[in-house]
Amino acid sequence: MVAASQIAPDDVICDAPAYCVCTFEEWRKRVCASCFSLASGRLTxxxxxxxxAFYCSEQCRTRHRIEGSVGSAPHGRVCAALRRFAPLRKYGKSTANVLRLLLEALACRADATDAADAADTADGLFDALVHHPPHWSQPKEAQEWARVSAAFRTLLSRCDWWHAPPPSDDELFALVSRLDSNIFGCFVRDDGAIFGHACYLQAATFNHSCEPNCVAMRGVARMRIVAQEAVAAGEPLTISYIDANRPVHARRKDLSDHYHFTCDCPRCTAEATNGAVRTKLTYGGGGALRRDAAGKDAPRRGGVASPLPKAPPPPAAATKPTRPWFEALA
Ligand SMILES: [Zn+2]
Ligand SMILES: [Zn+2]
Ligand SMILES: [Zn+2]
Structure with a gap:
């Protein structure tokens, strides 16, 4: 994305809801699944x-079961599938968390059955995201993904809104790949704890820089992207996908592992050349920004490796979907 006109510091460039939101498994008993408020103890x-699904009140439970909330499907749609979620936990927190988010995303778009429904909507934006094909370094990785996919298909078979043929291993991988490259940690507490993640489609339209001129500020279910400096018309608008306060080798590894490119921004180039020079970035946007990149990393820490291995550069953007909508995404 480039600036269409002169942009001043603190200008809000976009303010959009999350495509899908999900609390991490270990926090689900402390965070209301409907209003996302954090309780001091276990919700009853x-x-x-x-x-x-745990709630702060009966009203939240009733509303969520029927209506869902921003980025969260009506719970009645996913409850039967979630009762069979336990087998996916053995593949690690990272995998389980992203598949839990995928289930929300699929359930949210349950009424969109073909490309016509998805066109010009958030679903259409999601379908157009670049994804990365599997690139297994060992046969056992492909075998594990086949087992994960089979378990997820079993979940979908319990969903009365899923009318399409079961997605193949590759089709599921393509869906997860789209999510994995566009999820950020959210629900950031003052002490830095992150207890959920969300997919923000608009973030995908901003290129990465380790010295970004914009910053992504996340509320629970919205993302605002705000200019940190003046940007001239025609200049690229950038955000940092990762923790820009980390050393150059760590930044480059994160970007390569999870976003599939090598960062050659001026800062990375200078720091790689000069060795120890490390610039501490200070954002003007306040505390919500401190954990920007940690939010992206957090789902992967403490769990097994991401289901997405390092992959070669992406192919061209997805072609226009045909029925069923996910078939053209693989
Ligand atoms: Zn609530
Ligand atoms: Zn339930
Ligand atoms: Zn860089």
């Missing part, structure tokens, strides 16, 4: 049928 109001 819960879905009577599954272990996945």
């Amino acid at each position: 109001v819960r879905c009577p049928n599954c272990e996945h």
Whole structure:
């Protein structure tokens, strides 16, 4: 994305809702699944049928079951599937968390059955995201993904809104790949704890820089992208996908592992050449920004490796979907 006109510091460039939102498994008993408020202790109001949805009040439970909330499908749509979620936990927190988010995304778009429904909507934006094909370094990685996919297809078979043929391993990988490159940690507490993640489609339209001129500020279910400096018309607008306060080798590894490119921004080039020079970035936007990149990393820490291995550069953008909508995404 480039600036269409002169931009001043603190200008809000975009303010958009999350495409899908999900609390991490380990926090689901402390965060209301409907209004996303954080409780000081374990929530006592819960879905009577599954272990996945806890609420701050009866009103939140009722509303969420029927209507869902921003980025979160009506719970009635996913409850039956979530009762069979346990087998996916053995593939690690990272995998389980991204598949949990994928289930929300699929359930949110349950009424969109073909490309006509998706066109010009958030679903259309999601379908157009670049994804990365599998590039397994060992046969056992492909075998594990096949087992993960089979378990996820079992979940989908429990969903009365899923009318399409079961997605193949590659189709599921393509869906997860789109999410994985566009999820950020959210629900950031003052002490830096992150207890959920969300996919923000608009972030995908901003290129990465380790010295970005914009910053992504995340509320629970919205992302605002705000200019940090004056930007002239025609100049690229950039955000940092990762923790820009880390050393150059760590930044480049994160970007290569999870975003599939080598960063040659001026800062990376200078720091790689000069060795120890490390610039501490200070954002003007306040505390919500401190954990910007940590939010992206957090789902992967403490769990097994991401289901997405290092992959070669992406192919051209996805072609226009045809029925069923996910078939053209693989
Ligand atoms: Zn609530
Ligand atoms: Zn439930
Ligand atoms: Zn860089």
